[in-house]
Amino acid sequence: MDYQWDFATLWQYRYLLLEGLAYTAGFTVLTVVSGVVVGTIFALARLSGLRVVTVPVMAVVELFRCTPVLVQLVWCYYALPMLTGVEISPPMAAFLTLTLYGAAFYSEIIRGGIVSIDIGQWDAGRAIGMRRGQLMGKIILPQALRRMVPPLVNQSVLQLKNTSLLSVLAVPDLLYQGQLVTSATYRPLETYTLIAAIYLAVLFPLTRTAHWLEDRNKA
Amino acid sequence: MTYQPNSDLRNHRSPLMDKDLMIEVVGLKKSFGPLEVLRDINLIVPRGHVVALIGPSGSGKSTLLRSLNLLCLPDAGYVAIGDHKMDFSAGNVSLRDRDLAAFRANTGMVFQNFNLFPHMNVVENVMVGPVTVLKQDKKSARERAIELLSKVGLADRAEAHPEQLSGGQKQRVAIARALAMNPDVMLFDEATSALDPALVGEVLAVIRQLAEQGMTMILVTHEMAFARDVADTVIFMKDGYVVEAGDARQVINQPREAATREFLSHFHGGLA
Ligand SMILES: Nc1ncnc2c1ncn2[C@@H]1O[C@H](COP(=O)(O)OP(=O)(O)OP(=O)(O)O)[C@@H](O)[C@H]1O
Numbered sequence: 001m002d003y004q005w006d007f008a009t010l011w012q013y014r015y016l017l018l019e020g021l022a023y024t025a026g027f028t029v030l031t032v033v034s035g036v037v038v039g040t041i042f043a044l045a046r047l048s049g050l051r052v053v054t055v056p057v058m059a060v061v062e063l064f065r066c067t068p069v070l071v072q073l074v075w076c077y078y079a080l081p082m083l084t085g086v087e088i089s090p091p092m093a094a095f096l097t098l099t100l101y102g103a104a105f106y107s108e109i110i111r112g113g114i115v116s117i118d119i120g121q122w123d124a125g126r127a128i129g130m131r132r133g134q135l136m137g138k139i140i141l142p143q144a145l146r147r148m149v150p151p152l153v154n155q156s157v158l159q160l161k162n163t164s165l166l167s168v169l170a171v172p173d174l175l176y177q178g179q180l181v182t183s184a185t186y187r188p189l190e191t192y193t194l195i196a197a198i199y200l201a202v203l204f205p206l207t208r209t210a211h212w213l214e215d216r217n218k219a
Numbered sequence: 220m221t222y223q224p225n226s227d228l229r230n231h232r233s234p235l236m237d238k239d240l241m242i243e244v245v246g247l248k249k250s251f252g253p254l255e256v257l258r259d260i261n262l263i264v265p266r267g268h269v270v271a272l273i274g275p276s277g278s279g280k281s282t283l284l285r286s287l288n289l290l291c292l293p294d295a296g297y298v299a300i301g302d303h304k305m306d307f308s309a310g311n312v313s314l315r316d317r318d319l320a321a322f323r324a325n326t327g328m329v330f331q332n333f334n335l336f337p338h339m340n341v342v343e344n345v346m347v348g349p350v351t352v353l354k355q356d357k358k359s360a361r362e363r364a365i366e367l368l369s370k371v372g373l374a375d376r377a378e379a380h381p382e383q384l385s386g387g388q389k390q391r392v393a394i395a396r397a398l399a400m401n402p403d404v405m406l407f408d409e410a411t412s413a414l415d416p417a418l419v420g421e422v423l424a425v426i427r428q429l430a431e432q433g434m435t436m437i438l439v440t441h442e443m444a445f446a447r448d449v450a451d452t453v454i455f456m457k458d459g460y461v462v463e464a465g466d467a468r469q470v471i472n473q474p475r476e477a478a479t480r481e482f483l484s485h486f487h488g489g490l491a
Pocket residue numbers: 251254256274275276277278279280281282283
């Protein structure tokens with residue numbers, strides 16, 4: 001194959017691609033934070049043991065875990081407004097979907113981390129007169145967090161990858177901007193290679209960090 | 220210590236003055252599903268007395284102990300420790316987190332498996348209760364913690380982490396952690412059962428020292444010789460009932476009940 005590689009042409013589109021990267025990073029950070037917050041609420045709701053809250057929360061979690069994100073995204077943008085009568089913008093649909101999708105997985109990680117703490121730790125904290133919040137804050141969460149961090153980082157890596165699906169709703173993320181550049185330059189090979197390389201450059205250090213944290217916890 | 224089965228002590232006061240009374244339990248009941256674990260427990264422990272609680276596995280010793288500091292919530296009955304009182308008779312149960320916590324803060328408990336906080340060093344384990352629950356400032360809490368650690372012979376390990384300690388050392392830290400709350404009573408649930416035989420002595424020595432200093436204590440133990448020598452009273456439980464209670468030497472050396480005799484016959488090695 002004697003294809004003439006030409007990455008130089010892409011240089012003039014660097015700001016377009018940077019903007020895309022900013023959208024990708026921004027959506028990731030935003031939905032990781034909102035996902036962890038909602039996920040924590042889901043986890044605490046499930047740990048409460050009250051059926052009126054555990055059952056609906058479990059239903060939502062399973063719904064988002066057992067359907068593809070792309071389907072959720074499209075459903076939220078096209079179908080949800082027909083049900084509610086309220087139009088939502090593509091970024092809003094993307095934010096809602098990725099938040100709940102993330103929350104479904106984060107909540108399981110957080111709940112798993114909390115229940116993995118030995119029951120004796122709860123006994124010991126209660127026995128010295130700690131109240132629920134103090135026990136969680138001083139005894140349970142500090143230990144659970146150590147165990148949760150590696151899977152939380154892994155889930156956040158997936159969250160970043162999932163933002164590439166936003167391009168189907170014309171949210172100008174990295175992949176969407178790549179599509180724009182491709183149609184302007186007719187250079188899909190270079191453009192999509194570069195896009196993949198950028199994802200790799202961002203995610204590789206993150207996954208290494210997760211591995212490192214896991215190893216450190218085992219030690 | 221007097222044992223008065225089925226008498227309602229709230230209405231009919233015992234001859235003990237209130238100030239001498241440290242633990243009072245009336246009509247305590249607890250079931251787990253269909254399993255009745257505590258059937259009708261009545262108990263009075265005067266200030267400064269040491270009670271050893273003995274009995275076969277599954278007789279309800281741990282459940283009784285955990286009911287005394289409300290780690291386990293009784294189905295019925297009345298529990299008072301010092302000035303803290305909880306009445307579990309029907310329709311009269313306050314289960315607010317705040318009240319339970321205040322009740323528990325006043326009773327120290329030591330567990331078979333130590334349950335030290337692994338993310339804190341030794342002195343932090345001892346300080347965390349006073350700082351978090353009693354809102355003591357860190358400096359004085361640390362000073363007091365070091366004092367208690369010297370009392371259990373571990374002042375030099377204050378900065379160590381729990382995983383660097385032997386079982387006996389861990390249990391002594393756990394005792395210091397409980398004492399740091401200045402509890403009215405100390406409850407020990409088989410505090411030496413998880414230890415290498417060689418390490419049992421150092422923990423028993425600390426408990427004996429507490430007894431000599433007048434701490435009111437209830438010990439669940441399989442160390443019959445220790446129970447006989449250190450406790451004022453021995454209570455033998457079986458199937459959720461108190462079968463026999465009385466002077467420690469008498470119950471261990473000349474049990475009145477056949478069930479007590481039968482149980483103790485398994486321990487003659489330990490009594491030699
Ligand atoms: N949380 C619980 N849920 C259900 N059953 C329980 C619970 N805690 C204790 N039990 C049951 O209650 C009974 C009494 O248990 P308990 O731990 O009080 O006995 P014990 O006298 O301390 O025995 P051991 O000497 O083995 O420690 C046992 O049959 C036990 O299985």
